[in-house]
Amino acid sequence: MPGHVNANFPHGDQKAPWEGIGTGWFYSVNGGGDELRSYFVDGEKKSRGDLGNFEEFKEYLKDNRRSVSYDNTYTGGDVGNSLRGDFAVPTLFNGNFDVVGAEFDPTASIPGxxxxxxxxxxxxxxxxxxxxxxxxxxxxxxxxxxxxxxxxxxxxxxxxxxxxxxxxxxxxxxxxxxxxxxxxxxxxxxxxxxxxxxxxxxxxxxxxxxxxxxxxxxxxxxxxxxxxxxxxxxxxxxxxxxxxxxxxxxxxxxxxxxxxxxxxxxxxxxxxxxxxxxxxxxxxxxxxxKSAHVKLGNPTNARWDATQETPTNLLVEKPGYTVSYNTQTKTPNWVSWQVNKTWTVPGKRRLGIEFIDDPFFSLQSSPPNWPKVNGTIFTGLGMDRGHLIPDRDRNRNPKDTIETYMGSNLIAQSMDNNRLFDPDANPAPASAWFNIEKMIGNGVEAGKGKEYYVVAGSLGNDWSVQKKSNAPELLKNPLNQGDTNPQKFVNNISIPEWTWKSAIALPKPGMEITSEAEAFVYITPNHAEPEDNELPIEHPLNDLLNEDRGFIESREEWRDPETWRVSLQQLQDLLNSRKDPQNPEETDPHFDFQFDFLSHITDGEVRKKLMKDGEYVPF
Structure with a gap:
């Protein structure tokens, strides 16, 4: 077998005594040659041992080999993606009723x-x-x-x-x-x-x-x-x-x-x-x-498990979105959803109801001590009841909108990190977070409309007293003046230091995830914006990401989503390196899991491109 690492034939040598393509029985574990498989890196033949640790080996395989989960279903001609199911090996064969043969035959049975x-x-x-x-x-x-x-x-x-x-x-x-x-x-x-x-x-x-x-x-x-x-x-x-x-x-x-x-x-x-x-x-x-909202991946490999008293990575699937919920922090680790024109109606007024505790946490099969969080506990806090999936992304029907008002989709959010400040002004001033939501909405509506796969969550826990708002437009209302009162926030629910959002945009709905997709990723501070006399102010992401982004010069810059754009790789690394506040050498026990936002993406080049989109480049 000239392909193995001890052979002296160059890869592709037509005079070498090749047998097959060098990936058959000899190279299998049972054949005994698995350790002699060759891997070609920058034109050089290497063994498995030459490729470094297991994580480096996994990255090599993602970038250079087809995964066994790669979907090679025929997509040519006028078939498009119709013969594909939800995955390369569908969770239910022909669940979309599109496997009907080359020509529609009314005398045949439906496969499956x-x-x-x-x-x-x-x-x-x-x-x-x-x-x-x-x-x-x-x-x-x-x-x-x-x-x-x-x-x-x-x-x-x-x-x-x-x-x-x-x-x-x-x-x-x-x-x-x-x-x-x-x-x-x-x-x-x-x-x-x-x-x-x-x-x-x-x-x-x-x-x-x-x-x-x-x-x-x-x-x-x-x-x-x-x-x-x-x-x-x-x-x-x-x-x-x-x-x-x-x-x-x-x-x-x-x-x-x-x-x-x-x-x-x-x-x-x-x-x-x-x-x-x-x-x-x-x-x-x-x-x-499995939910369509985790098409790109189940970011933390979350599971529903009612045998755990205080699970940190609890999978909650709903028709309109999917959640990983943390019963210890009493907040979602992430919420994931698809949005396109089938989910939204432009210009529709917010429903504006109170948040209710998630009924899944009150089932007979659920432990009685699981948190029953609703919006009433926010009374007197001085912070907003913050959606992760906004109701505007589910405003097509009240049934869908009501589903977004769940305690499993709720975080404590600073007014200055959440609101549209003055809807009557032109252009209407708003927080960076609101402007990110608006950007996604505009992308959905533009032309034939884009499709987004969005994941949002929070980072850190800050129980310190802070200003409710420094936005001049909000301070006109006396209720928005003064400080927050975190002691009113019972049950030790986390108050995030940061909020984050990843939005993978597809040029048109229903298309495969290819290099045409683009990642828009943001991390925004969850506190009041600076006062005028504090500007210019050093960029808050400098310390968080160990970067030099210089200074933020104005309110307009603070409210601009581009000010807070990062790469998906940066966000993922940040979430995977959270340390225990009591023991900085150890992983935070509240987050005993790892993130992989693109775990269902098997094309190495597409993964690499999406992980780097939006990477900050200093001037």
Whole structure:
């Protein structure tokens, strides 16, 4: 085998006695030659031992080898991405109903799916219930926001009075991730039952009331936590955006099961059935596990685990976003979400309701000591109830907006790090954080619209008394004057020193993550902006990042997002190096996990490019 590290033949020598491509049995562990595999670095042949420590070896593999998770599904011609599922190995085969063969054949069965054996419908008639998106009546804004232009086939499944039930062939439940599926129900009648069956596990049937429209919060109840929780609970299995706007996502939340029940079916064969009750019509698409909001990765490899009394990295999946929650700091480690035109309506007024405690933390399966954080505890603090995913990114329907007012999406945020200061001024002055949110919104609306994958969180814990605000526009209101009162903030909830946000922008929705994607990453201080007599002021990121960014000269510069832009690599390194305040030599026990923002990106060049975007270059 001339390719191994002890051979004297140069790589590619046509006269060498090559056998195959040098990656077969000889180089396998069982073949005994795994230590003789060769790796070519800058034209030089090296062994595994020459490549340094394991982390360096992993980086080499990311940059130079195709991962086993690389998706080589055909995407040529007019097929585009339609044959791909959610991952290279889909969490559910043909969950998007787009694997229909080279040509649509109404006499064939749908790959991966079958009619119930007791159904009167001929199994071979199933494809007649696959409907191309162009024939569903989806609004133009939804089709544009989802990246659908009609040139690539995109099918959804239609259940109606003639075909009321379909079952997915047996599959294996993945290690993590709720079952999710998209529903479009223009007709206001009937019920949709979703049954997941695993031998030995008792999983309740989920029923969506197709006749029930999701509600909103009455004006008089906007600060009433109890009434908001009731509205949220009623909305979970009713139709919101999916009535007239387009497909909306529902979940079968495994959080409602006990951990013992959950463990019974992980990795076990399962059967999934959708059944329509009544004389109605409903469309179903994108039936998968794991949230679409973590397309780029589950940043801290978070998991739901109700056996832990005080978990630091608790996965909470919702239809509108995904969270890693820290029950020790009582704040989210991160919130991740997708945003495009399917999620937003420009110029819509904020709902402005009180935050409620996350119902997942009050389930029978959840430990009783898990934090029940809502917005009422902020009374008298002198800081804002800060969203990580803003309600403006989920304002298409009140059902989606209400979901952003959860304690699992809530941090204590300085007024000067959160607000639009004067909406009547032109241009309207605002904090850098608000301007970052606005920038993303503008990108979504510009032309055909971009698609963003956003992750946001906070850093540090600062319980010191500080000014509520130094923004002249806010100080006109006496309520915004004076100092914060952190002692009012019960239960030792962390008050962040910094807030951060990573937004990966795709030029158009639905496209693959390629070198055309761009990373916009920011770290902003979570305290009042400087007073006029403090300017110019040394850049606060100088100490945090050990850089020399000079001085900030004006309020306008302080409020400019570009002032706070960093690279994704810098943010990730910062989050992965948090030390215990009581023992600086040790890792902070509140954060016993590591970040990898791009863990689902297998192309080494794309990873490298996104990690470096926005890197600060001194003048």
């Amino acid at each position: 799916w079958s009619a119930d054996s007791g159904s009167s419908v001929n199994v071979n008639s199933l494809p007649e219930n696959l409907v191309e998106w162009s024939n569903i009546g989806l609004p133009q804004r939804y089709r544009q926001g989802a990246g659908y232009n009609g040139t690539t086939a995109n099918y959804a499944l239609k259940l109606d009075s003639n075909f009321q039930e379909i079952t997915h062939n047996p599959f294996v439940i993945p290690e993590w991730g709720n079952l999710r599926f998209d529903v479009y129900a223009p007709e206001k009648s009937g019920k949709l039952n979703i049954q997941l069956e695993v031998e030995g596990a008792n999983i309740p049937v989920k029923t969506i009331d197709l006749a029930l429209d999701a509600g909103t919060v009455a004006e008089n109840d906007k600060q009433n936590v109890s009434e908001i929780k009731k509205t949220y609970g009623k909305n979970v299995n009713s139709i919101g955006y999916g009535r007239e706007g387009g497909f909306e996502t529902f979940q079968l939340p495994f959080q409602k099961l006990s951990t013992d029940e959950w463990k019974k079916f992980i990795g076990k064969p399962a059967k999934l059935t959708f059944t329509l009750e009544g004389n109605s019509e409903v469309f179903i698409d994108n039936v998968f596990f």
